[in-house]
Amino acid sequence: MPFGLVSAWNKRRRSLSYDQIDPWIYRPAQCWQLGEEVLRPKRRSGGGGGGGGASVFTLREMEAATCSFADGNSLGRGGFGRVYRGTLSSGQVVAIKRMEAAPPLREAEKEREFRVEVDVLSRVDHPNVVSLVGYCAEGDQRLLVYEYLSRGHLQGQLHGTGGGRMEWPVRLRVALGVGRGLAYLHSGSAVGIPIAHMDLKSTNILLGEDFEAKISDFGLAKFMPEGPDGGLAMGMQGTFGYFDPEYASTGNFTLKSDVYAFGVVLLELLTGRRAIDLHQGPPGQSLILQLQHLLADRKGLRRVIDRAMPRSSCTMESVVLFAGLAARCVCLESGGRPAMADCVAELQLALSANMRRRHRVQHPSLRS
Numbered sequence: 001m002p003f004g005l006v007s008a009w010n011k012r013r014r015s016l017s018y019d020q021i022d023p024w025i026y027r028p029a030q031c032w033q034l035g036e037e038v039l040r041p042k043r044r045s046g047g048g049g050g051g052g053g054a055s056v057f058t059l060r061e062m063e064a065a066t067c068s069f070a071d072g073n074s075l076g077r078g079g080f081g082r083v084y085r086g087t088l089s090s091g092q093v094v095a096i097k098r099m100e101a102a103p104p105l106r107e108a109e110k111e112r113e114f115r116v117e118v119d120v121l122s123r124v125d126h127p128n129v130v131s132l133v134g135y136c137a138e139g140d141q142r143l144l145v146y147e148y149l150s151r152g153h154l155q156g157q158l159h160g161t162g163g164g165r166m167e168w169p170v171r172l173r174v175a176l177g178v179g180r181g182l183a184y185l186h187s188g189s190a191v192g193i194p195i196a197h198m199d200l201k202s203t204n205i206l207l208g209e210d211f212e213a214k215i216s217d218f219g220l221a222k223f224m225p226e227g228p229d230g231g232l233a234m235g236m237q238g239t240f241g242y243f244d245p246e247y248a249s250t251g252n253f254t255l256k257s258d259v260y261a262f263g264v265v266l267l268e269l270l271t272g273r274r275a276i277d278l279h280q281g282p283p284g285q286s287l288i289l290q291l292q293h294l295l296a297d298r299k300g301l302r303r304v305i306d307r308a309m310p311r312s313s314c315t316m317e318s319v320v321l322f323a324g325l326a327a328r329c330v331c332l333e334s335g336g337r338p339a340m341a342d343c344v345a346e347l348q349l350a351l352s353a354n355m356r357r358r359h360r361v362q363h364p365s366l367r368s
């Protein structure tokens with residue numbers, strides 16, 4: 001299929017009967033039999049999207065924005081390819097992700113990830129989801145253009161590569177932002193069907209100058225059927241350390257699999273440790289296995305709080321609420337995990353518990 005505008009692609013998709021639709025994005029196909037209303041992409045109201053939906057760029061424009069993909073503009077590299085900082089002719093600073101050549105099998109996968117990313121991000125609009133400014137699809141070149149998030153990914157911030165220490169209130173706000181973004185995707189309010197991210201992890205959470213958190217990387221995202229039985233049977237996709245045990249054993253991915261990954265991110269925020277750390281010996285390699293018995297009591301909790309975090313920035317009351325939520329998110333059985341909307345409400349409680357106490361410390365006369 002010649003790849004042109006996403007709108008042309010959407011048009012083609014609408015003209016097909018449902019059993020002709022590419023299975024990789026429209027599984028389960030019956031989810032899409034909801035009429036034209038659901039399929040119409042949402043337009044952005046402004047911000048990184050530039051006010052008019054994703055733009056289509058030429059390769060020449062991409063080269064001009066990045067000084068011909070100069071090494072000095074490289075922000076890093078992931079599974080899809082290298083990411084460059086760039087400046088568009090409008091003056092907007094952006095991050096440009098360029099697909100790298102891959103072996104034939106992986107090539108088709110990357111092409112699919114590119115289209116899913118464009119399709120999903122063209123439909124969603126939320127302050128905690130990264131904005132797609134546009135894309136370029138010329139010949140075999142595939143590039144994605146995003147709003148630029150100056151602090152890079154959360155993992156980099158937690159482990160020092162992003163510079164600076166993150167105080168507890170900042171970690172709480174990051175958790176709340178990610179929670180809100182994920183709750184929005186799960187709610188179905190974007191397209192009428194819940195969206196599962198399927199690769200939530202600390203490197204896919206980007207931070208802006210004021211530590212505003214944005215979920216990125218939607219190449220593996222799926223539209224999900226509603227209801228408790230909603231789940232997709234598929235081969236393993238995602239990242240080790242974040243796999244929900246049910247998904248790992250049955251291949252059945254549900255929205256609660258995203259909640260599990262969110263719980264792992266909460267634990268990373270609490271402890272400052274990586275989800276998987278191969279530098280440790282076997283029992284310490286997995287954050288979850290390491291923490292299993294430590295989250296339940298205050299003494300255990302005190303031992304795992306990130307030492308790089310200023311202790312004066314947090315209250316135990318807030319930490320206990322936060323750790324309790326994290327422990328339920330990573331519950332072995334999906335039925336024991338909260339919905340994302342509940343996670344948001346509980347994180348708000350943890351945030352206000354921290355603010356109340358700090359307020360009392362600053363104003364001792366208010367102590368009862």
Ligand SMILES: Nc1ncnc2c1ncn2[C@@H]1O[C@H](COP(=O)(O)OP(=O)(O)OP(=O)(O)O)[C@@H](O)[C@H]1O
Pocket residue numbers: 075076077078079080081082083095097130146147148149150152153203204206216217
């Ligand atoms: N919008 C953006 N603004 C600023 N930096 C970004 C942006 N998008 C990606 N980056 C940076 O580019 C680098 C590579 O990101 P990328 O998402 O390709 O890889 P990853 O998340 O490390 O791995 P994966 O391929 O598993 O997602 C990361 O350091 C990331 O912080």
Ligand SMILES: [Mg+2]
Pocket residue numbers: 078203204216217
């Ligand atoms: Mg990423």
